[in-house]
Amino acid sequence: xxxxxxxxxxxxxxxxxxxxxxxxxxxxxxxxxxxxxxxxxxxxxxxxxxxxxxxxxxxxxxxxxxxxxxxxxxxxxxxxxxxxxxxxxxxxxxxxxxxxxxxxxxxxxxxxxxxxxxxxxxxxxxxxxxxxxxxxxxxxxxxxxxxxxxxxxxxxxxxx
Numbered sequence: 001x002x003x004x005x006x007x008x009x010x011x012x013x014x015x016x017x018x019x020x021x022x023x024x025x026x027x028x029x030x031x032x033x034x035x036x037x038x039x040x041x042x043x044x045x046x047x048x049x050x051x052x053x054x055x056x057x058x059x060x061x062x063x064x065x066x067x068x069x070x071x072x073x074x075x076x077x078x079x080x081x082x083x084x085x086x087x088x089x090x091x092x093x094x095x096x097x098x099x100x101x102x103x104x105x106x107x108x109x110x111x112x113x114x115x116x117x118x119x120x121x122x123x124x125x126x127x128x129x130x131x132x133x134x135x136x137x138x139x140x141x142x143x144x145x146x147x148x149x150x151x152x153x154x155x156x157x158x159x160x
Contacts, residue, residue, distance in 0.1 A: 043070040056124045106130040 043066060049055050050062035057065065072078035082090075085107060092103035105115050114135045121129045 039070065039073045042073070043067075046070075102132040102134065105132045105134075 046066035046069065047063065050057075050059055050066055053059070055062045069078060088107040089104065092100050092107060095103055101111070105111055105117055110117055110132075112134075116133045116135075118131050118133070119128060120131075121127050
């Protein structure tokens with residue numbers, strides 16, 4: 001079957017248009033594929049870490065968390081942007097002013113000479129505990145001590 005010139009041109013233009021659309025779509029398709037590949041690679045690494053015992057969790061919990069993280073990555077709801085310190089500061093920012101000062105001291109270190117922060121525990125041991133101590137000088141109160149006359153004391157106390 002032989003095509004006329006006009007039919008040949010129409011088919012050729014359709015093939016060219018399809019190739020052009022495919023070329024436009026392919027970068028985003030490649031980007032989606034590479035994002036999916038990166039997500040799968042991360043999941044496989046997380047699973048391998050669980051299987052090898054390179055985490056602080058037991059194997060069952062670790063595998064469950066790896067699967068949950070993979071699902072959140074697929075839904076584009078897993079956000080690991082920012083540093084741990086930035087994330088901690090954001091959590092402090094929602095507190096009342098008095099509590100926020102202590103929280104920020106635990107995250108960033110003491111901000112005044114009357115503050116100290118102590119750290120104990122470990123992640124592997126179940127958690128790191130940071131305690132902030134703020135020393136606040138109080139008003140000096142003088143309580144005069146007056147001698148009590150022995151006549152007002154009980155007989156047993158007066159004898160000693």
